[in-house]
Amino acid sequence: MNLASQVFYLGRRSVIRILRQPANWVFPLIFPLALMAVNTGGLHAATNLPGFPSDSFLAFFLAFPFIQGALFATVNAGVDLARDIQTGFLNRLALTPMRSGALLAGHLAGVIAVGAVQALWYLTVGIVVGVRFESGALGAFVIFVLAVLIVFAFGSFGALAALRTGSTEAVHSLFPLFFVFLFISSMNLPRNLIETDWFRIAASLNPVSYLIEAIRSLVIEGWNAEALALGFGIAITLSIVGLTLSSLALRGRMSRT
Amino acid sequence: MRQLVSVTNAVAWRMLHNNFTTPSLLIPGLVFPLFFFTAFAGGLSRVNDVPGFRFPVGYTAFQFVFVLLQSAAFAGVFTGFGIVRDFESGFIRRLMLAAPDRRGILLGYTLGALGRWLVTATVLTTVAVVVGMQVGGNGVDLFALYALAVLVNFCGLLWSAGVAMRLRSLQAGPVMQLPVFLCLFFAPVFVPVSLLAGWLQVIAHLNPVTLLLESGRSMIAGDPTHVAAAFAAALALVAAFSVWAVRGLRKAEAAGG
Numbered sequence: 001m002n003l004a005s006q007v008f009y010l011g012r013r014s015v016i017r018i019l020r021q022p023a024n025w026v027f028p029l030i031f032p033l034a035l036m037a038v039n040t041g042g043l044h045a046a047t048n049l050p051g052f053p054s055d056s057f058l059a060f061f062l063a064f065p066f067i068q069g070a071l072f073a074t075v076n077a078g079v080d081l082a083r084d085i086q087t088g089f090l091n092r093l094a095l096t097p098m099r100s101g102a103l104l105a106g107h108l109a110g111v112i113a114v115g116a117v118q119a120l121w122y123l124t125v126g127i128v129v130g131v132r133f134e135s136g137a138l139g140a141f142v143i144f145v146l147a148v149l150i151v152f153a154f155g156s157f158g159a160l161a162a163l164r165t166g167s168t169e170a171v172h173s174l175f176p177l178f179f180v181f182l183f184i185s186s187m188n189l190p191r192n193l194i195e196t197d198w199f200r201i202a203a204s205l206n207p208v209s210y211l212i213e214a215i216r217s218l219v220i221e222g223w224n225a226e227a228l229a230l231g232f233g234i235a236i237t238l239s240i241v242g243l244t245l246s247s248l249a250l251r252g253r254m255s256r257t
Numbered sequence: 258m259r260q261l262v263s264v265t266n267a268v269a270w271r272m273l274h275n276n277f278t279t280p281s282l283l284i285p286g287l288v289f290p291l292f293f294f295t296a297f298a299g300g301l302s303r304v305n306d307v308p309g310f311r312f313p314v315g316y317t318a319f320q321f322v323f324v325l326l327q328s329a330a331f332a333g334v335f336t337g338f339g340i341v342r343d344f345e346s347g348f349i350r351r352l353m354l355a356a357p358d359r360r361g362i363l364l365g366y367t368l369g370a371l372g373r374w375l376v377t378a379t380v381l382t383t384v385a386v387v388v389g390m391q392v393g394g395n396g397v398d399l400f401a402l403y404a405l406a407v408l409v410n411f412c413g414l415l416w417s418a419g420v421a422m423r424l425r426s427l428q429a430g431p432v433m434q435l436p437v438f439l440c441l442f443f444a445p446v447f448v449p450v451s452l453l454a455g456w457l458q459v460i461a462h463l464n465p466v467t468l469l470l471e472s473g474r475s476m477i478a479g480d481p482t483h484v485a486a487a488f489a490a491a492l493a494l495v496a497a498f499s500v501w502a503v504r505g506l507r508k509a510e511a512a513g514g
Contacts, residue, residue: 027431034439038443039447040454041453041454041456041457042445042448042453042457043301043304043448044453044454045304045307045308045310045448045452046303046304046307048307048308049303049304049306049307176288176292183292183293183300184295184296188300188301189300194300194303195303196299196300196302198299199299199300203300
């Protein structure tokens with residue numbers, strides 16, 4: 001069996017496993033949108049602040065579900081990989097001629113498939129509830145591509161956590177940490193309108209702010225080269241770093257087994 | 258009566274001992290409220306400038322009341338997770354055989370949840386004061402605010418205990434958590450009711466948490482309003498959830514723990 005087939009079978013296994021656990025796909029589809037509804041209803045008055053970049057808080061906030069959905073997908077997939085380690089599946093796999101890279105690629109293919117479905121869902125809901133994309137249909141496509149890239153980047157860190165710890169509990173405990181990155185960002189207000197100095201500095205140092213702002217720019221501004229370059233640049237950098245570290249972790253894990 | 262007290266004390270002591278000696282239980286309960294407080298009060302302080310927003314003691318105090326009530330409710334819910342763990346480990350089955358008065362089990366968990374929240378509330382209040390939160394209310398107002406939060410804590414615990422005793426499995430987690438989360442967030446979290454979007458305003462008016470939140474905020478501002486109504490609503494909820502929890506206990510007894 002060649003590498004592509006190995007990746008295909010492991011990716012298919014990853015997707016089927018997610019589909020068999022409704023909590024792993026229903027929650028990421030519903031919960032970010034519920035939070036979006038609550039925040040939009042609660043903070044729509046913020047659009048009256050001088051300098052607020054949009055007159056629709058819903059359009060401003062639409063970037064949020066993409067990032068939160070990516071976090072859910074990452075943690076769920078990381079937990080599945082950690083379970084493979086705990087149950088000995090990885091050990092049994094190591095006895096077969098499968099290449100270790102196929103395991104990681106197959107796992108990430110499953111994460112990407114879930115991320116792609118989520119991104120399409122959030123885009124569809126956004127359009128249905130009346131968000132107008134300033135960058136047009138092409139912009140919506142770019143949002144989809146960036147969202148999938150973000151899922152891949154986060155997913156590689158989820159895999160890293162699973163491979164390093166081999167514990168579902170440890171991967172679960174990463175969720176609050178990811179949540180901190182999401183909340184201490186420009187998700188609720190643009191950075192120039194964040195009044196508290198330390199929070200604005202933390203949000204400016206936080207890469208998640210730039211991922212949100214890249215998606216947001218396509219919704220409310222149109223084509224903002226700087227925001228897109230930062231968003232794609234950070235997503236690609238995170239992907240490379242995450243993939244490199246998780247490959248090293250996998251090598252260590254396989255040699256131990 | 259002595260039997261009831263001895264069972265209550267034993268269960269409460271065990272609950273508190275487990276919580277304060279297990280970092281994975283203690284830390285999230287302390288960190289999450291602080292994190293929400295930081296993210297909301299720090300990141301959204303500019304909301305204070307939204308036309309129509311008037312809260313005399315500032316946005317930090319406005320958010321503090323929400324986070325205080327939220328931490329109270331979730332201390333109860335997280336204690337419910339502990340009840341489920343006790344069912345899964347078989348501890349409650351043994352406890353039911355040994356306890357001369359089984360109502361003490363419920364009372365013990367209730368006291369455990371209260372002890373757990375009191376520590377969180379102390380840390381949260383200390384942090385809020387250190388970061389310069391203004392307080393307009395006098396000692397009586399503040400006592401009433403914390404008393405209201407204690408009732409919210411009882412509601413959270415009694416609700417989740419009722420669910421835990423009926424389902425007796427970790428699958429009960431979302432059933433305990435989600436309704437509480439929705440009730441808290443479909444209330445005026447970020448701005449007063451008058452500034453919410455129309456649809457959320459309708460829901461918020463029907464949501465009893467709105468009354469508790471607005472009354473709590475009026476207490477910290479030193480201009481108490483709807484205090485009697487808020488306490489009446491909280492006591493009614495405690496009474497209703499007590500019935501729910503006791504009936505759950507009876508169902509667990511009937512099922513053999």
